[in-house]
Amino acid sequence: MLERRTHKVISRHRFAARMGLAILLWGVLTIVGLGIGMAGYAHFENMSWTDAYVNAAMILSGMGPVSDLKTQAGKIFAGSYAIFSGLIIVIATGFILAPVFHRVLHSFHVESGKD
Template sequence: MSVHLEHKSNPILPFGKFIIRVLTYFLFSFILIVFSLGIGTIGYNYFGGLSIIDSFYNASMILTGMGPVNEMKTDGAKLFSSFFALYSGIAFLGFFAVIFAPIAHRLLHILHLQDT
């Protein structure tokens, strides 16, 4: 994904183009969330022996920071669950950073324009 944000000396992006930028960043985050849910669902299904629905439920709960639902009984399932939880903690924050990056950039750009 190529990022070309306007420099502080450039005029602020028109609102329509800003909305397209926000939607593009949101779509990128959405794709990463779906990918992460897929990895979690497959992992819980394979390592934990859970049904697809229960695996998706566990992956969703871990990915959002709510915590596990089902107990993992095997060492492999516990290891997968641990590594997925570590990944999820970082990924969840990253998803929201990507979503809010253009909004924060625009706000800082507006504040800088008002400063000059």
């Protein structure tokens, strides 16, 4: 999918399409992560879907929970979800930055064909 050293740097249009795919992957990963958090908070803490959304979104964004947790299962879920969310943030950042870094580094390493 990515060009090799002997290939030219792709056009801006193809790069925009590649970034669009990366943003789509980021969005899907974020929605799945948010859904897992909402389901967990609704199940373990008996929160309304609105409260579950707020708590899941805040943890997924790295801000921390909004509501106090009342059950042991809810606390275990919240800790596990926080670890999971940290990984999601790192992976999602990689999806977005990888095409940018590849394009910049590829532009430095393209063989010119001159000997």
